[in-house]
Amino acid sequence: MKRNWFKIVFVVFFAGAITLAGCSGDGSKKKSGDIEIPDEIFGDDKPLMISQEAMGDIIDNISSPVEMAALLKSTGVPFSQKLLASTDRLDDLNTNFKQALNLGVYGCDLGYLNMYEKTGSVINNMTAIKSLANELRIGQFFDFNTIKRLATNNENLDSLMYISVSSFNNMDEYLRQSNRSNISSLIVTGMWIEGMYLATQVVKEAPKKDVVERIADQKLVLNDLILILKNYKGDANFNELVKDVESIKKEYEGVKITYEMGEPEAKEVDGMLIIVQNDKQHIDVSDETLARIIDAIATVRNKIINL
């Protein structure tokens, strides 16, 4: 009887262990030969200037690159393949630092491709993302097969956009929960710089007012980016990246932003409460300042994709 009881316990235990292993996916441990190395070894092991919670808050603040892509499309500027980062040099991306930054770059490019419904070109970009995400042990959050199916069948672009964006959100959430905000901060930085690169290159050709203003008002984001990167400036690579982002910030000194306050109005339309903000934001950026920002962004972006 006792023997049978132990058999039952063993079977239940084994089934539970298998289930848990299945839930955690293959990204929770890094395999090196036969030895499994815990996540903590790759995590943030240095004391932080700001808490993980505050880091998460700041990273969350930074706008999605999809918004920038949507703005570019709304201005009527056509899609340009030549603006996208090449996916040919994945083998050179052989450190977590390079992989995370470039994962952000490709993630932003994916948003741009999806926005313009260039689903045929999405596969190369997704293959690069999947490869880098696997290297960073977050590949389990990227639903490659579903995205590939939606892209190749050219079906349901809303779903394609949703799955792409939520995959990145889930990666970010997991990285922060597993004490790897350093990786998260690099992905966000790569995304932001690529989004700014796309916008500034578009403005170079067609200076649309809305896009110029969006580029200029990103002055507000720069301090946040520098703050999260400085957290890891003990690392030479991060220190270099901080200097690069500071070189962009320097060019933003000529951007002046002023506000006029107003009372918000609200109305209900079809069960939705619409709030119209009556504050006004005035952005003053000269052509010279804009040209310097465009150059600074291109310099840093090209450095990242050639790491």
Add this chain to the structure above:
Amino acid sequence: MKKVLNILLTLLIALQFSNALAQSDELVNVCALGIGNATYLKDYKVKLSASSVSPPSAKFNVILNKGTMYKITVCNAEGYAGEAVVQLMENATILGTNIKADGSFVTAIGFQCQKTGMYSINVSFKDGKEGAAVAILSYINM
């Protein structure tokens, strides 16, 4: 024997935790389907305990951009009494909420942003009841 039972209990809790995560992801998926003519940006999952004294709330900061029409859609999880009250705030000013003066709820909040800056989305549950919900931030394609 006690040890074995402890292990089993731990496994059971871990499985329930993993189920809870899967359920919240499921709610996000369902809620995202209902955002209509909008594009998903982020989701905020909230689960709060009941409190009659000082109702707990969760706050999420986000930078919103000038010239964009945002939409916040709220979905309550089944099995909880609490109905989510969402407030869109700028500093200490409430710009709008999904609860009307008569206590009923609107399905979503739209926000025509005219000023790029930091805003916050506060979520609590009506009457301090226990609740679980998802708020989805999206932008409306104009």
